[in-house]
Amino acid sequence: MSEEPLIRCRDLTKVYRKGRMEVAPLEKLTLDVKRGEFLALMGPSGSGKTTLLNLISGIDQPTYGELWVGDREISKMRRGQLTKWRASECGYIFQLYHLVPILSAYENVELPLLLQKGLSRKARRSKVEGALELVRLSDRADHRPSELSGGQEQRVAIARALVADPALLVADEPTGDLDRESADQILDLLGELSGVHQKTIVMVTHDARAAETADRTLHLEKGKLVESRGGVGV
Ligand SMILES: Nc1ncnc2c1ncn2[C@@H]1O[C@H](COP(=O)(O)OP(=O)(O)OP(=O)(O)O)[C@@H](O)[C@H]1O
Numbered sequence: 001m002s003e004e005p006l007i008r009c010r011d012l013t014k015v016y017r018k019g020r021m022e023v024a025p026l027e028k029l030t031l032d033v034k035r036g037e038f039l040a041l042m043g044p045s046g047s048g049k050t051t052l053l054n055l056i057s058g059i060d061q062p063t064y065g066e067l068w069v070g071d072r073e074i075s076k077m078r079r080g081q082l083t084k085w086r087a088s089e090c091g092y093i094f095q096l097y098h099l100v101p102i103l104s105a106y107e108n109v110e111l112p113l114l115l116q117k118g119l120s121r122k123a124r125r126s127k128v129e130g131a132l133e134l135v136r137l138s139d140r141a142d143h144r145p146s147e148l149s150g151g152q153e154q155r156v157a158i159a160r161a162l163v164a165d166p167a168l169l170v171a172d173e174p175t176g177d178l179d180r181e182s183a184d185q186i187l188d189l190l191g192e193l194s195g196v197h198q199k200t201i202v203m204v205t206h207d208a209r210a211a212e213t214a215d216r217t218l219h220l221e222k223g224k225l226v227e228s229r230g231g232v233g234v
């Protein structure tokens with residue numbers, strides 16, 4: 001793990017307005033995540049965990065505050081720039097995998113590469129095969145999601161998240177729908193991606209055992225972060 005932060009949040013605030021109702025799940029949040037760090041994020045339902053992942057991954061934008069990933073200020077980027085940035089710099093892993101049901105595992109993993117211009121079919125093939133090998137599913141490349149177990153579906157989703165070789169992976173309860181054995185495989189894989197491949201990972205989880213596999217655990221409570229274990233943050 002490098003000492004240099006990949007993610008820097010300063011006074012990050014998100015306010016949602018719906019009619020007369022106002023919800024502010026994140027208030028002046030400050031956070032650094034180091035390059036190669038595996039960070040677990042816990043907290044009660046509604047505490048803003050998904051909101052924070054959506055900001056870090058550029059799916060949503062903060063109402064106030066600064067958010068940097070590497071040398072890019074995500075909080076200042078326009079929607080089109082964010083979409084491009086995300087395609088190469090950030091992979092998202094969801095609780096329920098979100099694979100396209102009519103596509104094979106291979107085709108699902110290939111999807112993010114189709115957004116990148118100038119990649120030959122051969123270059124795509126080598127990246128997709130590499131990603132499937134990393135999640136140990138080379139022998140299931142032709143299977144559709146319905147022909148895979150939940151744990152295998154999540155491994156395909158991880159291959160899709162990392163196929164473009166982003167520095168950052170965010171995962172929203174990636175083991176929330178899995179049995180213990182499949183969950184452990186996913187956690188081992190995430191640990192390997194951070195430890196061996198130097199990916200920075202921010203994982204939301206409700207499972208204290210899953211959080212234990214990370215380098216550091218933070219709790220989100222009433223819009224603020226509280227450290228529970230691991231090294232000192234900011
Ligand atoms: N698009 C939106 N519009 C309005 N309010 C929203 C929106 N997204 C989230 N919220 C509100 O923001 C708060 C935080 O939601 P968020 O989804 O981040 O919680 P969470 O910590 O991920 O919860 P869970 O553990 O249940 O997934 C909630 O009160 C929610 O209702």
Ligand SMILES: [Mg+2]
Pocket residue numbers: 049050051172
């Ligand atoms: Mg959530």
